[in-house]
Amino acid sequence: MPVHESEVVPADRQWAGEQIEREMLILMRHQEMSSPRRLGGAEALDRSAYVLLNRIEAQGPMSVVDLVDAFGLAASTFNRQTATLLKHGLVERTLDPDGGIARKFRITDKGRERVKADRDIVVEGLSKVIAEWAPERVERFVDDLRQFNQDIERLTGRHWPR
Template structure:
């Protein structure tokens, strides 16, 4: 653990554990989103309606995985299938009002949790951490070839 990259590896592993354990997620129909729904809804909302093929390209997942995930989201009323607004053959998934409401609720809970973690940080420290995290993610996306759209 003498190299900074070793520390980054370790700390990102721990971060992943904390996020998984502490992020609001679906538990017995309480209306919370599971991790895959949270991520898919976020992407569709940023990009607009997306087909299974577009989702596959965006996430590097096979169509069967995405079919299972989107089927669950359809059953939950989080997305709906629509004809391609640009006239293409493939139907696309669009976030419903219920999906957007639940995503907003989930995101607000996540932000409240993060605000507790950084409560004793200065605004400059929070901004610097956000900038480094964005740069770190952008580096991963560059190597992976799948950039994530940002507001």
């Protein structure tokens, strides 16, 4: 079977992929170590709740099917996660604002407050990291990171609302 040119990864791209993988691994470890929960915030959200609430906050009410489409995970995962969020009053069930039959999950004021509190801690930590960067470097980094994420979204078909 012939190899198509698009299937071959040039050595420099292979090297770049390896470097990006390593740096992302380290970044995820730093993120985990500096999470609000890890820094002593007893009321801090766990990672999955933080991500899920951020998505619902950004997109608006979402059904389990919407969440499955957005994240590519099993419905059972979201049934479990939304049950926990409901129990803690961070989301509420609501009718589909578009008239569909599926119930949707909407972030509550309490959920919004909890996400904001955690986000404030994360943003403060990130702000310290870039405190001495030149404004142009910060803008370039934000632009490159956004483009990187958008390219992943384009390839996976799972877009994050901005």
